[in-house]
Amino acid sequence: MKLYTNRIKIIPSALAIIALFPSCEKLVDVKIPNNSFTKDVLYSDNRTAIGTLNSIITGISGSAITSNGITTIPILTGLSADEMILANSNYNAAFSAYYQNSLSPTTITSNNIWKDAYKQLYKINDAIEGISKSTTLIPAVKKQLLGEAKFFRAFCYFYLTNLYGDIPLVTSTAFEENSLKRKSSQSDIYQFIISDLKEAKDSLSVQFLDATLLNQTKEKLRPTKWAASALLSRIYLYTKNWQQAEEESDIVIRNTSLFSIDSLNAVFLKNSNEAILQAQSIGGLSNTVYAQYYYLPNGSEPNYNHPLYLSKHLLNSFEVDDNRKIKWLNKSTAPNGQEYWYPFKYQHYEAIQSYDPLTEYYMILRLGELYLIRAEARAQQNKNALALEDLNVIRNRAGLKNSNSNNTSEIIDDIIHERQVELFAEWGDRWLDLKRTNTIDNIMPPISVEKGGQWSSYKKYYPIYIEEILYNPNLTQNSGY
C-alpha cells in the first residue's frame, strides 16, 4: 500500500505543476470554425476567391423583390417613371412612395437600393484588397477576378449616381474613414467608373469562362472584356462622349462570333446570342424572380402578390404592328373586361425544382442596347445614315419598318422612343433616359399627378435616408429634400 500511494501521489502533483504555468496564449487560441474563412485564407485559394465574386454577382441579380435592393431597380424606377402602375398603394407601401414620387428622407425604403449597392461595394472593395495582395492565386484567375470586381464596382456606382446624384465614393473597407466620407460629384464618380472599366477591360477575358476561370464555356455568366466595353459605351453615352461611346459599342457589335441579334422569342433565354452578360438564378425554385413576380394569371386582377401592371403610356408607345407587344407583353383580362398588361420578357414563371435545368437567365447587358447606343452616338455625331442603320436593326427585329426620319434631332427622338419600347422593365433605362435627355421635367408633371403625386424637379434624384446623414455628419441631403 505504501508503494501504491507513493507512486500515485505523483499523478496529481505532476498534473498540478504542469498546469500551473501562467495563462498561456496557446490555450485560448482557437482555430477558425470550419464553416468560415478568414480574409487571408479566402483570397489565397482560387475557388474561394471565385466564391466571393459569385456572391457579388448573385447579390446584384436575382435577390428577392421584397428586399427592394438592386434587383428591384427596374420595378422602382419603372414606378417612379411612366412605365408601371401600382394597382393599390396598400398593396406595397414601399412601392407606393416611389410610385407617387413622394419619397422623403424619412421614407425608410428610400434607403434600400443605396444600402444594397454599398453592401455590394464593401464586398467588392474587400475582394479587390484581398485579391490584389494575394500571391497564391493563379495569375490568370487573379487578373480575371480583379477585372470582374472592377466591372461590378463600376456597375454599382453607375446606378448609385444615376439614382441619387452626388454620392460618397467608397473605395476601401475602412469603416472609420468611410463613415465620414463626403459626397463626390457625379462627374468624379463617372471618372472613377471609367477608370475602373478601362482596367476591367484590360483584365477581363475575351472568352466566356467557366467556374474555374480557366476554361472557355458557352455559359455567358461571367463578365468579359466585351461586357466592360458594353458598360463603358453606356457610360460614354451618359457622359456625352459620343465618339468613344460609338467606339466601345462598335467593338462589341463587331464581335459577331459571340454576339448577334436574336429573335424576340430567344433574347431572354439563357446564353442567347444577344446576351453580353447574364446571371444565373441561385434560388432553386424559379428561373427569374421577375417572371414570377409580374405574372398575372388570365382573369385575375392585380393583388398583394402581383400589384403591378404596365402603364398606358408605355402601352401606347408601341406602334401598331410592333411584335414586341405580342412577344414581350402579356395580359390578364379581368372579369369586368379590364386588361392588365404586364412585362413578359422573362416568360418562364412556373415553379421548378432545383434539379430542373434553368431555361432563362437574368439579363445584365445585351446587344440590343448596344445597337441603340451606337445609333444615338452616331446620330449625335451627325452620322445619320449609320445611326438609322443601327436603329432599324432593332426595329426590323420587332417586325417594324425602317424609320423614315431624316434629320438628326428626329432620329435621336426615334432612338429614345425605341429605347422605351425595347428596354422597358430591364434596368430602369426609361427613368434614366428621362433624366439624361433632360425631358423629365416636361414629361413627369402630368404623370405624377395621374399617379396621385406631385412632380418637382428635385425628385429626379431619390433622397438620402435621414439616418444615413445622422450617422455620417459629413453627408448632405440631396437638394430639395
Add this chain to the structure above:
Amino acid sequence: MSTRLNRLDTTLYINTQLFRITIFAFLYMFNNINSYANGQNAKVSIIMTKAPFTNVLREIEKQTSFRISYTDNVRTEYSHSTYNLNFKEAEVSTVLKFLLGSNCTILYDTQKRIIYLNTIENIDKNDSVPKLNDLSGIVRDKSGNAVPGATIYAKTSNRGTTSDDEGRFRLSGLNRGEKILISSVGFAPKEIIASDKRVIAELNPFINNLSETQIIAYGTTTRRNNTGNVTTVKASEIQDMPVTNPLLAIQGRVPGLEIRQSNGLPGAGISMRIQGANSLINGNDPLILVDGIPYPSQSVIPGLSAGQAISTILGQNGGTNNGQLGSPLSYINPSDIESIDVLKGADATSIYGSRAANGAILITTKKGRIGKPSITFNYQAGFKKLGRRLNLMDSKEYLQMRHEALRNDGMSAPSAFDYDLNGTWDTTVSHNWQQELLGNTGSNMLASISVQSGTENLQTLISGTFYNEDYIFPKYFNKKNDKRGSLHFSITNTSANKKFRITLLGNYLFDDNRLPIEDFVGSALTLPPIAPKLLTEDGSINWQKNASGYETFQNPMAIGLGSYRLKTTSLMSSLNISYELIDGLKVSTNLGFVRLDNDGTGTKPLTSLPPSLVNLGFPNSLQLSQGISTNWNIEPQINYTKKFKKSVFEALVGTTITNLKQFGRNLLGTNFSSDLVIEDLSSASQVQVVSSKNIIYKYNALFGRLTYNYDNKYIFNLNGRRDGSSRFGTENRFHSFGSIGAAWIFTEEKFFRNNVPFMNFGKLRSSYGTSGNDQIGDYIFLSLYSSEPALRPYQGVMGIAPSGLTNPSLQWEEIKKFEVGLETAFMDSRISFNINYALNRSSNQLMPVFLPYSTGFSNIAINLPAKVQNRVWELSISTINAKSPSFSWTTNITLTIPKSKLVAFPNIEKTTFSSTYIVGKSTTLARLFKSAGVNDTTGVYQFYDSKGNITYNPDFDNDRLVVLDLNPNFFGGIQNTINYKNFTLNFSFVFDRRYLPIPYTSLPAGQFNQNEPRFMLNRWQKAGDNATYQKYTSSLQNYLQSIYYGGSDKSYYKTSVLRCSNISLNWDVPNSWKKSLRMDACKFYTELLNPFLFTNNNYGLDPETGNSLPLLRTINFGVRATF
C-alpha cells in the same frame, strides 16, 4: 476554546467528500457541551428515605426536563447505594454532588437536556488514557426509526463505522471521553462522548443548521463561516418532486434567483436570472457547473426557428437569440442531485472571473457514503391536468360578435368566406376546445433504483432512473410522450492513510421527447365554439370543405400529424484526484467531460397539409437538426492550510483549462414520395442544408484565494483570477478580476453574547469585487466569411460573403459587485433571519453602434460606456414554529426586491437602442402608447400623442409616452414542513408582483374563425357607449388601432400571483413494519404540483406562461424504500 482551535485546521481542509466535511464542520460547531452551565441551576425538591440510586435519578429527571445518562462504572459504583435526602429548591448540581461525592464528573448538555455522569478515573488518568474497549449503540431519528448507514466516527482514535439496517453500530478501541461524531444525510450531525458502553443517539432533521455544508467555488465551507452570498438547497428539500428540470424545484427557495418557465412541457426553456440582468443585449445566464464542470446553459441546436418543420414548442430559454429553445438543464436528473448551491455576490463569484458576472449555480451530484450496502427503490406515478381555463365566448356570443362585426362593416349578408355565418358550418354545435384539445389527462411515472455501499476506503453509488410522461394533448395519431432514462454512479477510493483520494463520477441521461409541432393552446383558445368537429366519423381529418372543395378552416388536428421528436443524450463525467503532500498542503486535479447531444426530427407529412395546398404542389418535409456540445475541463489546484494560534490561513491556487466545442447542422428534406418514408432523408427528392454551426471556445485562467480566519470571529477572503478567453481578440484576450470579502461573527464577541443572549448567531458580511461576462458569442471579433448556401450555386461554386464589420478590440463586459449582508439566528436557531443588499453595476456594455450604410453594414459591435445597475434586496426568514418529538413545524420564507436601472448610456441616440431604453429607467421596460379609450362616436381605439392631443395613429418614435418597469416589484417563496409522528407535510408557494402583458390577439375582434375571451364582450356598439374595447369588425379596418392598443398601457396589467407550487405528504412506515419487512427505511408519499394559484390577472391561461401551455396540475403517488 482551545479544543475548538485545535480542530480549525481540519475544518478548513477543503475536501469534496461530503461525509468528512460534515464531520469537520460539526467538530468545531458542536463542542459546546462543557460551556453550558444552565443545567446545574435547575431547582429540585427531594425528600426520600432509603431510596436506591436509580430512583433518585428518576426523581430528578421527573422534576427537571433533563435526562440523566451514566456510565457502567457509575452504575457499578452507586447502584447498590441507598440515600436519605431532604432538599428543598436545591440546585441539581448540589443534589448530584451529594449523591456522587467528588470522584465523579457531571456534564450538562442544555441543548439536548442530558446530564452525563461519569467517574473521574474513567475520563482522565494522568499518564495513560484508558481504552473504552467497546462502544455500541443505536442511531435513530426523533420518531424512533432506525437510521441506517449513519457515519460514526471517532476523531482522536481515527476509527469509524456505519450503522446497520437497524441503526446499530459498534466501535472498539476508543479512548474514554473521546468525542464521537454521528452524521447522516438529512440529519444534523450529533456529537456524543464515549463514556458509556452503550448509547442511543437521536438525530434531528437538518434544519437551520449553520454548519450545513455549502459548496463554494473550488471548495466547501459552512454557512457560518462563508463570507459570500450563497444559498444552498439540499436534495432532501426537493427530492421526489416530479419535475424534469432541477431548477424548477428550487424556484422560490433562493432569494435573488428568478426562475421563469416558458411553458409546462418537459424540457421547456426556462430563464434564470441571479440578481437581475447585467448585460443589455448579451447573455445573462449564470455559470452552471455540475461537479465543477461547466455545463451549457443554452442548447446548440441550430436554426430551430428556421420555420420549416421544426417546432418552437419547447419555448425560449432566456438566451440572446430566438433560436435558443428548451433548457439543457432538463437533461440533468433531479434525483441524482445532492445539492444545488447558488452563488451570488462578488466574493462568491469573482474566482470564476469572466464567466460569473451573472452568478453561478453549482450542482453537486450524489456520492457513495460509508455504510453497509443498501438498495433504495423509488416509484411514483400520477396524473396531470390543465389547471386553469380561459373564459371564452360561447357559441351564442361568438355568433353575436360575428353578426355585429358584419353589421359594423356595413355588410348586409355574410360573404362567401364567412363560413360560420353563410351556412357552411353548423351553427348549432358548441365545442369546448379547451376541453377537446387540452382536456386530456396526462400521466407520468418515475422509477429509480439506487445501490450504495461504502467502507472507509471505498464508497460507491450506482443509481438508475426511468421517467415517462404523457401529454395532455389529443392522442389521435401519435402517442406523443417523453421517455427518459438515466444512470449515475460515483466511486470514491481513499488510501489507508487518507492522504490520497480519487473520485469518479458519471451521469448519463437519454431523453426521447415526442412532441407535436404546436402545443394546441393557440387553437384551443381561438377556434370558435361552432367550428366543425376535427375528425370525421372514420377518424380522418375533417376539413369541412366548401362547395368548391376548399377547406374552410385550418384544422389543428392536422398540425398534430406533424411531429417534433427531440432525442437528447447527455454524458457528464468527472474525475477528482487529490493528495495531501504534507499536513495542510494538498494538491488536487479535477478533470471533467460533458457532452450534450440533441437530435431533432421534425416532420410535416402531406396529411398535415390542407388538401388544396397539396394539390398546388406543396411538399411534405423533414427537418433534421443536430447539435453536439462537448466540453472538457482540467482544473489542477494546490491548497494550503496553516493555523497559527487563533489564526487560520488558507491559500488556494489553481488553473482552469477549458475547451468547448459546439457543432450543429440543420438539414431540410422536401418532397418525399410518400409520408411513410418521411423520416428517411435519402427519400427526399430535394435536400438542403439550412444552417450549420461549428464553434470552438477555449478558456484558460489562473486563480487564487486567500482566506484568513481569526478565532472564528473575523474572516477575510481575497479572490483573484486572471482570465483568457478565445472570444476576444489578441489585444484584449486576458483580463484580471478580483474581490475582497469580510465577515464578522459578532455573536462570538463576549460582550455581545452576554448582553444579547437570545441571539445565538450573528454575522455581518460584505464584499466588493469584479467579474466579467464573455457571453457575447464566439468569433465575433474576427472578420469571418461564410458560404451562402444555395439550392443552385452560381456556376456550381457557392458564394462566400463577409459576415459583417468586426471590431478586433472587443472587451469583456465588466461588472462591479458590492454587497452587504446580515445573517442572524435567535433562540437556539429557532428563528433565523438573513438580509442581503447587493449593488451590481456592469459597464463596458458590448453593443452594436449605428454606421452609415455607405460603410457596407448598418452597425458594428463596440464596447460602450453604458452602465447597468441592479440593486437587489434579498431576505430570508426561517422559523421553527413547533419542535417536539412528535410534532414539528418549520417555515422558510424568501423575498427578493429587485430594481434595475440604466444609469448611463452616452450617445444612446446613435445606437439601435434609442427606441428601446431610456437612461435613468429600468433596463426591462415597455414603452407604450397612452390609450385614450374608445372614441364613443366612432367606436375606435384612440390614443394620446406627445402634445396631449387625441389621435387614432400615434407615432412610434414620439408618442410612446408610458414607460413601465417590467421587473417584478418583488418575488419569493414560502416553504413549510410539518412533522407529526410518522407524517411529514410540505407545502410551498411562490409569489411575485409585476406588470404582465395581456395576451390579446393582434387581429381586431370579430374576425372569421377567431374566438375571443369573454372580457372582449365589453365592446363599443353604438354612439355614446363607454366601452373598453373597440367595435367588432370582420375586416381589417381599424386593424392598426388594434395593434396600437396591444402596444398601449392598456395591454399591461399589474399582476400579483401566489402559486402553490407543491404540496407533499409523506408517511414513514412504523418501525415494527419495517422490521418485519426487513427494510431500513420506507415511506409512502404523495406530491401535488401547481395545485392552485391566486391571481388578479384572468386575461390569460397562466400568468407565468401567458398563452402557451401552462404549468400543469400534477398529482403523484409514490413509495420509497431502502433495504
